[in-house]
Amino acid sequence: LGQMLAERLDAVFLRQTYSRLVIDCNRSAEQPDAIAAVSDGTMVPGNQALSDADVAARFAEIHEPYQAAIAAELARRDALGITTTLVALHSFTPSMRGMDRPWQIGILHDCGDTGFAHTLLDVLREEADLTVGDNEPYRMDQIDYTIPRHAYPARPYAEIEIRQDLLDSSEGCAAWADRLARVLPAALERTATI
Numbered sequence: 001l002g003q004m005l006a007e008r009l010d011a012v013f014l015r016q017t018y019s020r021l022v023i024d025c026n027r028s029a030e031q032p033d034a035i036a037a038v039s040d041g042t043m044v045p046g047n048q049a050l051s052d053a054d055v056a057a058r059f060a061e062i063h064e065p066y067q068a069a070i071a072a073e074l075a076r077r078d079a080l081g082i083t084t085t086l087v088a089l090h091s092f093t094p095s096m097r098g099m100d101r102p103w104q105i106g107i108l109h110d111c112g113d114t115g116f117a118h119t120l121l122d123v124l125r126e127e128a129d130l131t132v133g134d135n136e137p138y139r140m141d142q143i144d145y146t147i148p149r150h151a152y153p154a155r156p157y158a159e160i161e162i163r164q165d166l167l168d169s170s171e172g173c174a175a176w177a178d179r180l181a182r183v184l185p186a187a188l189e190r191t192a193t194i
Contacts, residue, residue, distance in 0.1 A: 005181060012077075016062075021036065022058065026090075026144055027144075035055060085188060087159075092137050103163065105162050106133030106161040107121045117156075123183045127183070
């Protein structure tokens with residue numbers, strides 16, 4: 001989805017290629033769930049009894065390069081005077097802890113410049129076939145890492161969560177890329193006129 005969307009918008013796309021079960025790049029090293037031993041009640045075998053060196057290696061080899069790439073790209077764009085809205089793209093499971101999640105898409109936001117995120121919520125709610133979550137299925141808060149680190153206090157941003165069963169085929173990914181390629185610029189344009 002991310003690559004398809006980047007192509008449609010001619011946007012920069014920085015992708016994390018590791019599962020968040022290996023390491024969650026949206027958590028700091030201080031967060032115990034950055035490398036979860038258990039996820040939704042299921043033991044993660046590769047995360048059992050990790051040594052401090054194992055944890056440090058995952059951060060050094062996966063987390064830090066990803067975060068550094070985001071920081072470098074934003075710094076490059078800032079140096080060129082390019083106004084940048086940071087969009088983080090995630091997916092979520094259709095159910096968690098035995099509860100179905102009704103949203104097809106959720107927009108997460110917390111502090112900083114939330115104008116774009118709120119406008120994107122409004123634009124998505126105009127899509128008659130969508131159930132849109134406002135800080136659902138997750139709430140952005142102090143344990144999040146990427147958006148707070150790179151967008152706060154003044155960079156416009158939105159964290160987008162799309163339900164995984166809607167992305168389980170190339171057709172599903174293409175449909176969401178088409179939709180987001182339409183609604184993201186519309187939200188950006190509306191935000192600029194506020």
